[in-house]
Structure formats: structure tokens, C-alpha cells
Amino acid sequence: MLEVRAPRGRRRLAPLRRASLRLAVAGTTMAAAAAMLAPAAQAAPADDVRINEVVTTGGVNDSIELFNKGTAAVDVSGWILKDDNNGSKFTVPSGTTLAAGAVRAFDVSASFGLGSSDKARLYLPGGSTLVDSFTWTSHSAPSWSRCPDGTGAFGQASLTLGSPNNCGTGGGTGPEAWPGGTSVATADGSDVFGSDLSGLYEEGSVLWGAQNSGKLWRLVRDGSGGWRPDTANGWTSGKTLRFPGGSGAPDSEGVTLTAAGAAGGAYVASERNGDASGTSRLSVLRYDVATGTGSTLTATKEWNLTAGLPAVGSNAGFEAITWIPDATLTAAGFTDESTGAAYDPSRFGAHAGGVFLVGVEGTGTVYGYVLEDGGAATRVATISSGMSGVMELQWEPQAARLWAVCDDTCHGRHTTLKIGTGGGFVQAAVYNRPAGMADLNNEGFALAAADECAGGTKPVYWADDSNTSGHAIRKGTLTC
Known part of the structure; x- marks a missing residue:
């Protein structure tokens, strides 16, 4: 009879205790x-x-x-x-x-x-x-x-x-200097947002901001290179977010849009309901941000992904979200982990025309999902960011790369990943934060589009969750 040994200190069949593992060559030939x-x-x-x-x-x-x-x-x-x-x-x-x-x-x-x-x-x-x-x-x-x-x-x-x-x-590849200017400046007024401003997403002349307190901001340019709250259509103080049905307080950490822009809705990553803050609720929520003048937004759809993911602390869940078009993924030979074959968008029902990537703060892992309009969600990717935590994700279409950003937990490190020859995301580079920026609690990061390139660089923005010195948004540059 075969005896399965479980020596002291070992773990057998313990899926709730997670660890990643890589193996090395012993001296065997x-x-x-x-x-x-x-x-x-x-x-x-x-x-x-x-x-x-x-x-x-x-x-x-x-x-x-x-x-x-x-x-x-x-x-x-x-x-x-x-x-x-x-x-x-x-x-x-x-x-x-x-x-x-x-x-x-x-x-x-x-x-x-x-x-x-x-x-x-x-x-x-x-x-x-x-x-x-x-x-x-x-x-x-x-x-x-x-x-x-x-x-x-x-x-x-x-x-x-x-x-x-x-x-x-x-002996491996260490972090490189920031690929842009070394200087960083504030890009908001004094004490406009307070603490907890997190995810950012730039849509042309609008900068969207998700705040942990269950609020979404629509920001417009202030005429001096920075951003201020839009004062039209109820956006002056940001809009309060609710789960479908109008209840709860989503802990909104990240925000992104699809190719449809604001007309297609804003997608928000939330890690819990603030009204039940001790319980993890890893969700992606869709909001109609193109119509209405009220001060509250009720989600038109929720994809609750908690059950299919490893357990994390209630305040260590979804922190980031971005979206990549189907056409980009198929052209790059992206592999769908649910099938082990090339990604085929036609396998799924109506969806937003791409894959949503969400980042987990507590593990540094990024997950890719097809979120169907009917409510189904299929995980098509599990990606290691290479960092202990992920606070922001941004897809940069001009460079065909994914940015994964860590806050002061990782001293402001930024990692870029690309789709490799095997069909999965592989690390392309690791960058330190700009030399002129302090080690801030930056939980948001947004890149300007290619049409803002001037003199070989384009603007990028960070959101400081701690509102250091009364400012939550800072601006730097990135090589185009």
C-alpha cells in the first residue's frame, strides 16, 4: 500500500494556502x-x-x-x-x-x-x-x-x-531608470480630493478618477497643465457609487473605459462593499456616465468574481483595472488559459469587445476576464506582475504593453509586460519611479494618448492615495 507522507512543516492538498513555485536544475545530467x-x-x-x-x-x-x-x-x-x-x-x-x-x-x-x-x-x-x-x-x-x-x-x-x-x-534584470523626465509637479488644486484617490484613466480631455470612498470623479483640464472637477451635470464633488439596485458603497479602486469611451460606460474595480467592510467582494461594476445629472450612480451591471479567485483580505483585493481590445489580443497570438488555445472572441456571447485585466493588491497577480453582457465571466489569463502588489494597470496601445504599478510598498516600481511568443504576458521591463518624485502612496497611474506627444515625450499622471502636502494628482513625462 502506498503511503503518502506529510512531514512536519509540509502542506498537502491545501489550496487555501497559496504559494508560487519555480524549480531549478540539480547537478543531474x-x-x-x-x-x-x-x-x-x-x-x-x-x-x-x-x-x-x-x-x-x-x-x-x-x-x-x-x-x-x-x-x-x-x-x-x-x-x-x-x-x-x-x-x-x-x-x-x-x-x-x-x-x-x-x-x-x-x-x-x-x-x-x-x-x-x-x-x-x-x-x-x-x-x-x-x-x-x-x-x-x-x-x-x-x-x-x-x-x-x-x-x-x-x-x-x-x-x-x-x-x-x-x-x-x-544576476537577473534589475529596475531601470524612469523612461521619461526626472521632474514631477502637482497637477491639482490644494486639498480638492483629500485622501483615497486611487485609479485614473485619461480619455482625451477628461481624466476619470476612482476614490476608495465609493466615488467617481470626472475631471477636466484646468488650463495650466493640471485637472479640476467638472462642474457640469452633477460632477462638481464627484458622484457617489452604488451597487445594482441602489444599495451599498463600492470600495472603488480602479476605473477604465473601452473603445466605446464614456458612451459605453465606465468600468470600476471594487474590492468590497464599504457597508460590510470585513468581507471581500471582488467585483467589476459598469456605470452609465454619459447621461444623467444626479449626484449618484447606480451600477447597471456587476460581475462578482470572488468565488473563482484565491481568498485575500477584504482590503487587499481588486485595486486596478484596464481593458485590451479583442483585435489586439488575437493579432498578438494571445493564449486563452481556459482552453489552452489561441484566444477566440467568438466563443463568447456579446461582450465589450475585449478582455478586462484586474490586479490584486495583496498578491501582485493580474487576472484577465471576458465579461459578457449577460453576466457570465470567463477567466482567460492569470499573470504574475513580478511585484508584491498591484495598485494600477494601464494598457498602452501605442507601445502594445501593459503597465503594472506598485505604490510605496514597492518604492514606486513600474513593470511593463508584453504578449510573448508563447501567447502569455511576459515581463518586458522594470522601472523605478522618476527621480524627482518622493516615495508616495501612488495607487493611480494614467498615460496620455499618442496625440499628446511633444518633443518626444507625453504626459503621465499619478494619484496619491495619501494626498501628500494637500495634493492627490502629480504629473510627469514618459518617452513616446
Whole structure:
């Protein structure tokens, strides 16, 4: 009878305790073993697949990431992942191919857990030919990552499941200087908003702002490079937000629009109902912001996504939202995680013509959803931002890149991600905040469109949740 061991300090089948996990090469020479037990044509490319990162603590499920360091794609269908117990086994789904230079993370938590002193092992189909392994004696904090990817040694690093590793001084790619001007200036009047201004989104001559207190602002240009509240149609003091039916107080953290602009509604990310602040309620809410003159907005639709996501603290949930057009995703070869195949918008009913990405503050994870008009929601992406928290997301169409922004928790770091050859989002760059900006509690970030480029730069804006020195909005520049 097979005994499944659960040593002290280990976790078995514990999906509510999440950790990301990436694995490294032990000193085993897999190529020799593969040559004896597999066809010669398979041995060489198989030897190019390496465990790349292991995370055993944190806000996501225990996962193992693989990296293809070779020059040809490798079909890893049926390959086996194990911990230090031979009775544990996770089988890579059929149809899984790693392109050259691609990474892929696998959630193994439903098959086994990874402890503080454990091992991650990769086998060819059948589970007898060892390809790679990594052993550790303490939990990741938050990640055990190989640097450079696929070839280097393992060390402690930031969580980057599904993206190239970021090991800082450990040998990976460290943050770069801000790709724009170093100076930053205030862009609002004194004490206009107070604290809790969070998500931002620029729509031409309008800047939309979400405030945690359940309020949405419509801002217009003030004539001196900054923004002031619109005084028309009931927007003077912002509009109070309600859930469908007119009740509750959404903890509104992020706001975005689709290609339809304001006429298509404003989409707000909310992490809880302020009237029940101890309970997480991870929702996307749609509001009609193009009509009406009242001071209150009642959501025309709510997509409550709480049940399908890992549990987080009630004040550590959805903090950011952005939208990417279907046409952009299909042209880039985006892979739908719900099918493992190329994203096909026609699979879904009527929706907003794109995918909404929402960022979780407590884990730094970004999730992509198709939100159908009828109320259905399908998760099509799970993306590691590489940071401990995500406070803002912005899709920049001109550069075809996703901005993920962290506040003073990460010292104002900004990460950009692009759709890689494997169809998933991979880290493109990591930037420090502008040298002229203090380490503020910036929970909002907005980029101007390409038509505002002048002298090679365009404006960008940050929202400071703490209203430092009486100002909540600051302005800088970004290279076009």
C-alpha cells in the first residue's frame, strides 16, 4: 500500500494556502538518462527544459515554472512534476508546448504541497526519467528563481511566475531608470480630493478618477497643465457609487473605459462593499456616465468574481483595472488559459469587445476576464506582475504593453509586460519611479494618448492615495 507522507512543516492538498513555485536544475545530467530511455531525437530538446522558479509562500497556489532555454519548441505534454515524495504527481496537460525562450507556470496545489524543506522534480512522461530538480531548506521569500533564466543558480527573488525572472543583484534584470523626465509637479488644486484617490484613466480631455470612498470623479483640464472637477451635470464633488439596485458603497479602486469611451460606460474595480467592510467582494461594476445629472450612480451591471479567485483580505483585493481590445489580443497570438488555445472572441456571447485585466493588491497577480453582457465571466489569463502588489494597470496601445504599478510598498516600481511568443504576458521591463518624485502612496497611474506627444515625450499622471502636502494628482513625462 502506498503511503503518502506529510512531514512536519509540509502542506498537502491545501489550496487555501497559496504559494508560487519555480524549480531549478540539480547537478543531474538528464541528457544521459534520456538518451537511454527515450528516442535520441527527443533527448536533446528535452534537455533544454528547466525548472526556473519555485515559490512556496505567498498569495498564489504552489506552482512550478518551466523554461525552454533551447532554440526549438518542446512539447511537454504528459511530463511529470513531483515534490520529494514519489507518490505525488502532477501531469502537464496534453497540448502544452514551450516555445524557445518561453516560460510556463503550473499550479500543482491540487496534487501536492511544497514545504519549507522540500524538492521539486521534473520527469519525462512515465515519471522515471529525471529531467531537472531543485532542493531547498527554507520557504521562498517570495520566490526561488534561477538567474539567468534556465541556466543560472537559484536565489531569492521577487515573484515572476509566467514571466522572465527578476533577481536584482542576484544576476537577473534589475529596475531601470524612469523612461521619461526626472521632474514631477502637482497637477491639482490644494486639498480638492483629500485622501483615497486611487485609479485614473485619461480619455482625451477628461481624466476619470476612482476614490476608495465609493466615488467617481470626472475631471477636466484646468488650463495650466493640471485637472479640476467638472462642474457640469452633477460632477462638481464627484458622484457617489452604488451597487445594482441602489444599495451599498463600492470600495472603488480602479476605473477604465473601452473603445466605446464614456458612451459605453465606465468600468470600476471594487474590492468590497464599504457597508460590510470585513468581507471581500471582488467585483467589476459598469456605470452609465454619459447621461444623467444626479449626484449618484447606480451600477447597471456587476460581475462578482470572488468565488473563482484565491481568498485575500477584504482590503487587499481588486485595486486596478484596464481593458485590451479583442483585435489586439488575437493579432498578438494571445493564449486563452481556459482552453489552452489561441484566444477566440467568438466563443463568447456579446461582450465589450475585449478582455478586462484586474490586479490584486495583496498578491501582485493580474487576472484577465471576458465579461459578457449577460453576466457570465470567463477567466482567460492569470499573470504574475513580478511585484508584491498591484495598485494600477494601464494598457498602452501605442507601445502594445501593459503597465503594472506598485505604490510605496514597492518604492514606486513600474513593470511593463508584453504578449510573448508563447501567447502569455511576459515581463518586458522594470522601472523605478522618476527621480524627482518622493516615495508616495501612488495607487493611480494614467498615460496620455499618442496625440499628446511633444518633443518626444507625453504626459503621465499619478494619484496619491495619501494626498501628500494637500495634493492627490502629480504629473510627469514618459518617452513616446
